[in-house]
Amino acid sequence: MRITLGVTGGVAAYKAAELVRRLQQKGDSVQVVMTRSAREFVTPLTFAALSGQRVITDLFSDSSGGEPNLESAIEHIAVAQRTDLLLVAPATADIIAKFARGVADDFLTTLYLASTAPVVVAPAMNVNMWNHAATRQNVEILRARGVKIVEPDEGYLACGMTGPGRLAGLEEILAAVHEVSKAQRDLEGETILVSAGPTCEDLDPVRFIRNRSSGKMGYAVAEAAAKRGAKVILVSGPVNLETPAGVERVNVRTAEEMRHAIVQRFADASIAILAAAVADYRPAQPRAEKIKKGSAPLAVSLEPTTDILAEVAKNKGSRIVVGFAAETDHVAENARKKLASKNADLIVANDVTAEGAGFDRDTNVVTLFSRDGRDLALPKMPKSEVAQRILDEVLRMRSVLHAPAPRHSNV
Numbered sequence: 586m587r588i589t590l591g592v593t594g595g596v597a598a599y600k601a602a603e604l605v606r607r608l609q610q611k612g613d614s615v616q617v618v619m620t621r622s623a624r625e626f627v628t629p630l631t632f633a634a635l636s637g638q639r640v641i642t643d644l645f646s647d648s649s650g651g652e653p654n655l656e657s658a659i660e661h662i663a664v665a666q667r668t669d670l671l672l673v674a675p676a677t678a679d680i681i682a683k684f685a686r687g688v689a690d691d692f693l694t695t696l697y698l699a700s701t702a703p704v705v706v707a708p709a710m711n712v713n714m715w716n717h718a719a720t721r722q723n724v725e726i727l728r729a730r731g732v733k734i735v736e737p738d739e740g741y742l743a744c745g746m747t748g749p750g751r752l753a754g755l756e757e758i759l760a761a762v763h764e765v766s767k768a769q770r771d772l773e774g775e776t777i778l779v780s781a782g783p784t785c786e787d788l789d790p791v792r793f794i795r796n797r798s799s800g801k802m803g804y805a806v807a808e809a810a811a812k813r814g815a816k817v818i819l820v821s822g823p824v825n826l827e828t829p830a831g832v833e834r835v836n837v838r839t840a841e842e843m844r845h846a847i848v849q850r851f852a853d854a855s856i857a858i859l860a861a862a863v864a865d866y867r868p869a870q871p872r873a874e875k876i877k878k879g880s881a882p883l884a885v886s887l888e889p890t891t892d893i894l895a896e897v898a899k900n901k902g903s904r905i906v907v908g909f910a911a912e913t914d915h916v917a918e919n920a921r922k923k924l925a926s927k928n929a930d931l932i933v934a935n936d937v938t939a940e941g942a943g944f945d946r947d948t949n950v951v952t953l954f955s956r957d958g959r960d961l962a963l964p965k966m967p968k969s970e971v972a973q974r975i976l977d978e979v980l981r982m983r984s985v986l987h988a989p990a991p992r993h994s995n996v
């Protein structure tokens with residue numbers, strides 16, 4: 586896991602050094618971010634030496650004190666994207682208040698807003714600060730938002746008072762990190778076959794027919810599934826996207842190549858999510874030589890390609906199979922028809938003409954039609970979030986379809 590560790594300005598900041606070591610021993614990579622106040626207690630050099638990575642201390646310039654450049658300017662977004670879990674230990678009353686209110690006035694607070702990763706917060710402060718109504722309220726706001734709070738221990742505090750406020754033990758913090766990351770890895774043990782992108786169907790050696798699919802939706806599904814612990818095989822048409830971390834990618838070009846790649850790997854998959862926009866038709870007789878320019882109209886005869894979703898779902902056994910429907914009209918009607926005729930478990934349907942939906946965008950507006958009759962209309966959201974919702978629905982379908990049959994009583 587890629588953990589970003591936020592260290593804030595309390596006496597317990599020195600304990601974060603040991604935390605870095607312990608996380609690394611578990612195999613996690615740790616990126617440390619320090620607030621300005623934290624640097625009054627421990628130097629960034631300590632964390633840089635332990636983590637083997639540059640410590641981030643500033644939003645506007647790199648930590649070497651150099652001039653701001655584009656790379657440092659967007660670093661909070663880059664770090665947000667590569668963070669699997671944000672841990673803040675020790676967390677001051679101040680950082681808890683800022684997180685609760687959405688203040689973004691330094692690197693750590695901006696990262697908190699920019700990241701969608703789960704968050705673990707281990708507070709440490711004077712007992713009166715911890716018991717203050719403002720802190721209590723801020724902690725509850727974070728908890729209600731899903732942030733895992735590792736309650737401070739009771740005992741003798743650096744300020745000379747006794748009571749709750751001491752940073753929880755490292756074992757307890759590590760256990761909270763483990764628990765939260767495990768809950769995020771609910772697809773561990775699954776093998777998920779994902780298809781993405783368009784296919785290209787040749788007319789002649791230099792021309793082909795393709796559609797406007799960018800592959801972004803399928804790639805978002807592959808990335809989300811890998812982060813949730815699944816083994817992911819991504820069969821991809823030609824797209825301009827990076828392979829998500831931990832994903833095995835198989836490149837294909839034509840509908841027939843995609844079909845072959847999917848059929849071959851389907852047996853090993855427990856879930857198949859077929860998001861590719863596979864050509865429905867291809868030129869019946871692609872020419873071996875370039876078609877010459879002429880003044881007469883040119884007719885190209887097209888033949889249907891094989892329906893991959895229908896072919897694999899026919900004998901899917903206990904696998905969950907998800908198809909996509911890009912529609913321009915009668916979305917619900919067409920999606921329900923597709924669900925039944927293809928023997929799929931879930932159809933992700935979108936009206937590609939809707940605002941914020943469709944090809945080559947980072948957002949989508951979809952409805953999930955599932956086999957048990959549920960229609961889940963999602964508002965416009967980033968494709969990364971749509972991907973998470975699809976995976977949630979897949980797991981729900983799995984539990985519905987594989988639930989033990991109700992027992993009939995003779996009484």
Ligand SMILES: Cc1cc2nc3c(=O)[nH]c(=O)nc-3n(C[C@H](O)[C@H](O)[C@H](O)COP(=O)(O)O)c2cc1C
Binds near residue numbers: 592621678680
């Ligand atoms: C010696 C000293 C120790 C401090 N210890 C803590 C502490 O344990 N917890 C806390 O919430 N604030 C503590 N503070 C106050 C914070 O450093 C202060 O609120 C600061 O603004 C926090 O900034 P940050 O949240 O950006 O790191 C301490 C201040 C001093 C001077």
